[in-house]
Amino acid sequence: MQRLLLTEALRKRLLPHLAHQARVVGPRREDDGVVRWGELTAWSELAPPAELPQLPPKVWLLPSPELLWTEGGGGFVPAANDEALVLVGVATCDLAGVAWLDQAGADDGSYRRRRRSLRLVGRACQPLPSCSCPPRTSPPPFDLFVDDDWLWSGSAWGDGVLAALAEGPRVVTHAVPKTSAHAATLAPPADLAARFRAGQEAPVWAATAARCLACGACSVVCPTCNCFDVVDTAPLAGPVQRWRVADNCFFRDHALVAGGHNFRPDRTARLKFRFEHKLLGFGPLRGQSSCVGCGRCVRACPARIDLREVWAALPAAPEGGG
Structure with a gap:
């Protein structure tokens, strides 16, 4: 796994770099106080780590209603659903949710097309009392991950981002990102x-x-x-x-x-x-x-x-x- 020291200069350059590749969205607190997914132009626009968006990332992968196909000219034309998208500020629990959907949607062609066009930038979170995140030694699969000190890569695409942004040497390490300092409460019993x-x-x-x-x-x-x-x-x-x-x-x-x-x-x-x-x-x-x-x-x-x-x-x- 590769990582870069997360300087303030690197943080400011990250979103503009991603925006050249795809539409960039993340959790934003809106005027009514609700945190929703919205387009990002600066890291400061992200809601605090303790505030999850009201709806999870599945809304980008399983939109409703979703046009599956249109019959025309004697055949069935699948709907186009491959917009390049980067979700920034994805909490560890939501990364886990996407990882689970990847299993459930493995045979769903529409889901797979959307998933191939999606990149996930996770970040360390600050769980609320209503959370029951299981203890994790590392986050679920991600493309990039941001904690207090480092920008981590978890995929070949992420490696490319680090290579483009690096001002100094990239560090190859067996360490893993810090997800949170939260221990599960009321975890499900083994039986x-x-x-x-x-x-x-x-x-x-x-x-x-x-x-x-x-x-x-x-x-x-x-x-x-x-x-x-x-x-x-x-x-x-x-x-x-x-x-x-x-x-x-x-x-x-x-x-x-x-x-x-x-x-x-x-x-x-x-x-x-x-x-x-x-x-x-x-x-x-x-x-x-x-x-x-x-x-x-x-x-x-x-x-x-x-x-x-x-x-x-x-x-x-x-x-x-x-």
């Missing part, structure tokens, strides 16, 4: 899967579901939630198009199928579904949690539901039930 199986009738499910408004805000702000529906439009005059639109496992019709049957008709069932798939994984990624510890779901929830409190309330797994 969470066994607790979930044994605690299907635990009172915490109904009690928590009674507070839930089924608004879906937690899934909207989650860096890894990626449920979607597909909608075809066929106007009388005009081309047929296929769109991908975000869906949400807390919505009543998410598990509604032909014939009117609903596999998860109530909020308790939907809460269990989200808990299981978020923390225990599903499909090929079963056993791999997709929670990156960013805390957005807690901050966005009108009822302040916290999955950490749910797993803490589950009864201990029976002996030998791991």
Whole structure:
């Protein structure tokens, strides 16, 4: 891994250099106090490290609605979605979210095209009390990473940036960037899967579901939630198009199928579904949690539901039930 000493002069030159290659965006605090992704011209425009953007990087990789293709001339024309983009100031948890989406979207052509055009510039963060970042010895995959002292490269593209900006020698090191000084609180217990199986009738499910408004805000702000529906439009005059639109496992019709049957008709069932798939994984990624510890779901929830409190309330797994 290569790194450069992060002088003030280097910091000032970094964004203009990146802007010559691609559109550069990062988390900015706007006039209404909300931190959103916006175009950057100077490092000073970035929101403080403790302030995550309201929405995670997935909005650039999985936009909604997204045109998938248009039928025309006897064939299907894929939508163009390869704008070169650099995300600057990406927190470690959001880097982890993109790394997880890279696995989930490995067979998604539209996702892969967007991902190939995206570069990630991470930075060390200052986690909030609502965060539950797992302890990490190094950040998840990145192209560039900025901590208090160094600009690090994590890819061939990053090596090229360092080479272009270097005023002195680049340092090749086995060291890794500092991500944060935060230790995980209320980390999931090692036997969470066994607790979930044994605690299907635990009172915490109904009690928590009674507070839930089924608004879906937690899934909207989650860096890894990626449920979607597909909608075809066929106007009388005009081309047929296929769109991908975000869906949400807390919505009543998410598990509604032909014939009117609903596999998860109530909020308790939907809460269990989200808990299981978020923390225990599903499909090929079963056993791999997709929670990156960013805390957005807690901050966005009108009822302040916290999955950490749910797993803490589950009864201990029976002996030998791991």
